[in-house]
Amino acid sequence: MKQIEMAVIGAGPAGLGAAVEAAGHGVRVVVFDENNKPGGQLFKQIHKFFGSKEHLAGIRGFRIGAELLAQAAELDIDVKLGAVVYGLFSDRQIGIVHQGVKRLYQAEAILLATGAAENTLSFPGSTLPGVMSAGAAQTMANVHRVLPGKKVLMVGTGNVGLIVAYQLLQAGARVVALVDAAPRLGGYAVHAAKLRRAGVPLRLRHTIVEVRGKETVERAVVAEVDENFNPIKGSDEILSVDTVCLAVGLSPLTELAWMGGCRFKYLPGLGGHIPVHNQNMLTTSPGIYIAGDIAGVEEASTALEEGRLAGTAIAERLGYLSFEQAKVKKEAIRSRLDQLRTGPFGAKRKSLKETLVKEWI
Ligand SMILES: Cc1cc2nc3c(=O)[nH]c(=O)nc-3n(C[C@H](O)[C@H](O)[C@H](O)COP(=O)(O)OP(=O)(O)OC[C@H]3O[C@@H](n4cnc5c(N)ncnc54)[C@H](O)[C@@H]3O)c2cc1C
Numbered sequence: 001m002k003q004i005e006m007a008v009i010g011a012g013p014a015g016l017g018a019a020v021e022a023a024g025h026g027v028r029v030v031v032f033d034e035n036n037k038p039g040g041q042l043f044k045q046i047h048k049f050f051g052s053k054e055h056l057a058g059i060r061g062f063r064i065g066a067e068l069l070a071q072a073a074e075l076d077i078d079v080k081l082g083a084v085v086y087g088l089f090s091d092r093q094i095g096i097v098h099q100g101v102k103r104l105y106q107a108e109a110i111l112l113a114t115g116a117a118e119n120t121l122s123f124p125g126s127t128l129p130g131v132m133s134a135g136a137a138q139t140m141a142n143v144h145r146v147l148p149g150k151k152v153l154m155v156g157t158g159n160v161g162l163i164v165a166y167q168l169l170q171a172g173a174r175v176v177a178l179v180d181a182a183p184r185l186g187g188y189a190v191h192a193a194k195l196r197r198a199g200v201p202l203r204l205r206h207t208i209v210e211v212r213g214k215e216t217v218e219r220a221v222v223a224e225v226d227e228n229f230n231p232i233k234g235s236d237e238i239l240s241v242d243t244v245c246l247a248v249g250l251s252p253l254t255e256l257a258w259m260g261g262c263r264f265k266y267l268p269g270l271g272g273h274i275p276v277h278n279q280n281m282l283t284t285s286p287g288i289y290i291a292g293d294i295a296g297v298e299e300a301s302t303a304l305e306e307g308r309l310a311g312t313a314i315a316e317r318l319g320y321l322s323f324e325q326a327k328v329k330k331e332a333i334r335s336r337l338d339q340l341r342t343g344p345f346g347a348k349r350k351s352l353k354e355t356l357v358k359e360w361i
Pocket of ligand 1: 009010012013014015032042045083084085086113114118134135159291292294297298301
């Protein structure tokens with residue numbers, strides 16, 4: 001079994017942010033990611049981030065990912081790709097399959113930064129080729145440069161639905177409509193405005209009822225819903241589409257935290273069951289930290305800052321930072337997180353995160 005100081009599971013913004021922060025203070029870090037390309041979701045994000053300069057506003061997501069990777073290389077961080085972490089066992093042991101070989105590592109501190117998985121939806125025809133998650137469509141278009149289809153229906157108006165719909169439009173697809181059963185948009189008005197300016201209809205209180213097609217998607221049936229989200233009889237409309245993208249929420253990938261014995265709290269506003277953690281991103285299992293979407297689904301910028309917070313706390317735990325040095329750094333990061341958690345969406349997330357911290361005590 002190999003001994004390491006800090007193991008990071010997941011090379012998205014949270015994992016890389018933590019690794020760079022901790023390694024910058026002298027911690028020896030190994031990062032594991034099951035993908036062959038690091039960066040998590042960042043490499044799909046071709047749009048510019050917003051917020052302030054401190055939050056990397058104006059920089060495109062994939063460039064932020066590239067910059068983090070360059071910093072990781074400079075700090076000599078060992079990033080193992082194609083490395084699936086299949087288990088977290090007692091005494092902070094982790095089981096990995098890397099390049100077909102099984103290995104066990106024992107770490108002094110572990111950061112779980114595994115992100116979130118996209119939710120799905122079942123309806124007649126939902127298994128036809130052409131029905132896919134919005135993230136899959138985003139990967140096809142932005143990473144592999146393949147347009148998933150020419151006429152797209154997007155289900156869901158959260159930020160993922162709005163952003164991916166606009167990116168598909170930019171890539172040359174026709175976005176026939178976005179539907180959402182909720183009476184209000186789920187994402188930021190700024191993203192919706194771009195679609196509206198391009199003439200894309202955003203239909204609230206509408207849902208997908210069925211997808212029709214012989215071998216692939218040919219048509220989608222949408223309908224208006226009542227206040228109980230049941231389709232209203234006679235309101236069916238048939239849309240001619242070849243692709244249906246589902247952007248119906250994300251659920252934190254928490255399997256390793258369950259295995260690690262972490263205590264959980266169910267908070268639907270953060271994506272479901274979330275490991276309880278304190279202000280330093282430490283879970284209720286000694287030495288196991290979390291950051292990013294696993295700690296509650298938010299955004300790439302909050303994931304990066306939470307990663308930095310966990311990285312600082314781990315550097316302190318392992319003796320690379322004094323209590324006072326860590327305190328100054330952590331307070332600066334927490335203040336940036338507070339700035340990110342403002343506005344109607346952010347303020348709600350902030351109060352839910354505070355619930356988790358209170359539970360930890
Ligand atoms: C489709 C989609 C579009 C989005 N668009 C935007 C956007 O435009 N702007 C924005 O701010 N946010 C966006 N987000 C949200 C943002 O990308 C996430 O909040 C952010 O990436 C979370 O960072 P993370 O590091 O927690 O997780 P991720 O970026 O998801 O990274 C997690 C990493 O962990 C790895 N991993 C998971 N389990 C294991 C395991 N067992 N072993 C090894 N590796 C593992 C995964 O392969 C992945 O690389 C989007 C999210 C999705 C799903």
